[in-house]
Amino acid sequence: MRLKLKGLRPFESQLRTGEIAREVNLVWNFCNELSLKVWQPEQRFLAGYNFHPFTNGSSKAGLGLRSQTIQAIGEEYAVRRKQACKVKLPWRLSSPA
Template sequence: MKTLKLRIKDRHYKALDQLASEVNFVWNYVNDLSFKHLKRKGEFLSSYDIDKYTKGASKECGLHSQTIQAISAELVTRRKQFKKAKLKWRVSNKKSARRSLGWIPFKKVAIKYADGFVQYGKHQFKIWDSYGLSQYSIKTGSFVEDARGRWYVCLVVDSPKTEKSTGTKAIGIDLGLKDIATCSDGTVISNPKFYRQYEQKLGIAQRAKNKKCVRALHAKIANSR
C-alpha cells in the first residue's frame, strides 16, 4: 500500500472549510465526552463506545457516518499514542493564531472516484489526477489543508502489481552528507541543497514578518525535497 496526495481545485475550498468546521465540532465533542467519562467512571471510552453517542449525528453535521467513526477512532489512537487523558481542542476560527488546519477523514465506503471527480456524500470535488486513480483500489484517506489554505485529498491505495525484475547485475551505494550517494561504479550524486536557494529570500521574509510569503517559501522548500 501507498499514499497518494492530489490537489483539489480552488473553487471547492468554501465547502471543504465548512466540512472541516463540522469535523472540529465532532472532535471537540467526543474529546470532552471521553474526558468527562474518565473523571466520572475512572475508565476510558473506546471508539466503539463513542460511536453510540454520535449515532445519527451525520444528518445534522452534513458529514458521512464513516467520517464520524473515523474521528472517534483517531481520537482513541492519538490518546493512547501520547498517553493523555484529553487531547488538544481543534479551533476553526481562521483569525485565531491557534487555528487547526482542515482535516476530514473518511473510510472506503464514504468516497467514490470517477472522471476526475472525488465524490464525498453529496459533494463532488474536482482534482488534478496526476496518478491515474482509476487503476488503484482506494482503502481509506482524508481531505487535508496546508498552511497556505490549499486543500488536498490523501488516499491510501493498493499498489498495482508489477513484474519482478529480471536484472542480474548489482551495484553498491554509499550514502553520505556532502554527496547524497556514491555508487560502486563511480557515479556520484551530489547534494542539491534545496534549502540554500531559498535561504536568503526566507530570511528577508521572516525579518519583514511577511507570514504569507514565509508559508509559501517553506512549502516550496518542502516540495523541492
C-alpha cells in the same frame, strides 16, 4: 484522513473544505469532551467503538459528514489519546472565516 471533492470548481472546493474542517473539529472536540466526562467518574478510557452510540444520528441532525466519517473521527481520537497518554487532548480550533 484524506477527502476527495470531485466536480467542484477550485473556489467551491475551498469553501466546502473549510466547512468540512469545521465539522470535523466539532466532532473531535465532542469526543474530547465526552472522553473527559467518562474519565472523571469511572476512571476509564473510551475505545473508538464506544463513541459510536453517542454520535449516532448526528449526520441526520444537520452535520454535513457521513456517519462513516464521524465514526472514523472517533476511532482516530481514541488512537491519538492513547498515543499521547493523556486524559484530554487539546481542542481543535477552526480559523475564523
